[in-house]
Amino acid sequence: MLTVNVICVGKLKEKFYLSAVEEYAKRLSRSCKLNLLELNEERLPEKPSDAQIEAALRKEAEAVKAKLPKSGILVAMCIEGKTISSDALAQKFIDWTNAGASQLTFLIGSSFGMHPELKALADLKLSMSPMTFPHHLARVMLLEQIYRAFQINEGSRYHK
Secondary structure, X not given: OOEEEEEEEOOOOOHHHHHHHHHHHHHHOOOXXXXXXXXXXXXXXXXXXXXXXXXXXXXXXXXXXXXXXXOOEEEEEEEEEEOOOHHHHHHHHHHHHHXXXXXXXXXXXXXXXXXXXXXXXXXXXXXXXXXXXXHHHHHHHHHHHHHHHHHHHOOOOOOO
């Protein structure tokens, strides 16, 4: 069974986001081994300087790197990433597993983004959309798309 890791910088607090994440985690348990890992977001002042943001992103990147699996595919979720369709993501899952990947790891950075060093490690930089969404909603949206990819590949009617 494929292992899917989702590493997120920042903690979910809102019940509606938590409920959605729990629902998709339950659904995904039939298709993969899902590991969700939340790492602490660095605290910054109300109006941080560029240097303060850089230092925080670097510290967050070190925490993420310490938790990365030794092998598998790494996908960085970032605004400058490639946008692809749900069908194309499902095909990527097939291609990656056919190439021998047993783990897929998705990274979601903090509300200030992700350090370029992490992006450089990624096999794929992926963007949900050119639109801006609440940071915590990205986790729910990503889990839904992972679930959708599995459903497409299983020939389910979920994806219409």
